[in-house]
Amino acid sequence: MIYYFLFSLIGIIAGGITSKVLNMPKPPKKKQLDIYIAGAIGLIVGVKLPVFILYGFSLNTILTGKSVMGGLLGVFIAINLYKFFTNQQGEAFGGRFAIPFAVALGFGKIGCYFNGCCGGDFFIPIQLIESAVQFVVAIGLYIFYRKTGRIDLLFPIYMLSYLIIRFLAEFIRTGTVFAFGMTFYQIISLVFIPIIVFILYKRRELKC
Secondary structure, three states, X not given: OHHHHHHHHHHHHHHHHHHHHHOOOOOOHHHHHHHHHHHHHHHHHHHHHHHHHHHOOOHHHHHOOOOHHHHHHHHHHHHXXXXXXXXXXXXXXXXXXXXXXXXXXXXXXXXXXXHOOOOEOOOOOHHHHHHHHHHXXXXXXXXXXXXXXXXXXXXXXXXXXXXXXXHHHOOOEOOOOOEOOEOHHHHHHHHHHHHHHHHHHHHOOOOO
């Protein structure tokens, strides 16, 4: 357990340093507060909702268990709802968090490996594979941003890559079939992948 918390802490610090070094454009302070509130609500709901769906609502599931994928999608949905209701669909609020989050999650997955959670079948260290992929995605996003300056595309590109990675990883990870011969997270991935692709298609000609 100590390694899990250690690498989680390292991930948070590394993500914060990455954000500081990249120094990407920020929205006005008033908007930042609104975005943080919306994102925080989405995160809180997202990290627990899949746990409740899969394991039921109880004191144990309230106090333990979280879903990284659920948290990501929760933030994604909350921010997009905020943009819709404030008529700011053309704004890009999550792009500057994509690379730092990928870096943080890369270290977090190392913690999962040492903690023995989120593992895979066939003795494959899927946590370390996912960790390496997160670092590669972070580098890829950075190169893309340096070449294009399209901060508005970073978060949906990251979300798309994460969903594809998670869908494939579920074939190896230890998990139970939820429906249609797939795990819960594979089904959710298949639901949101077309949505992310559509968002990228709509944004392709925007200049942000």
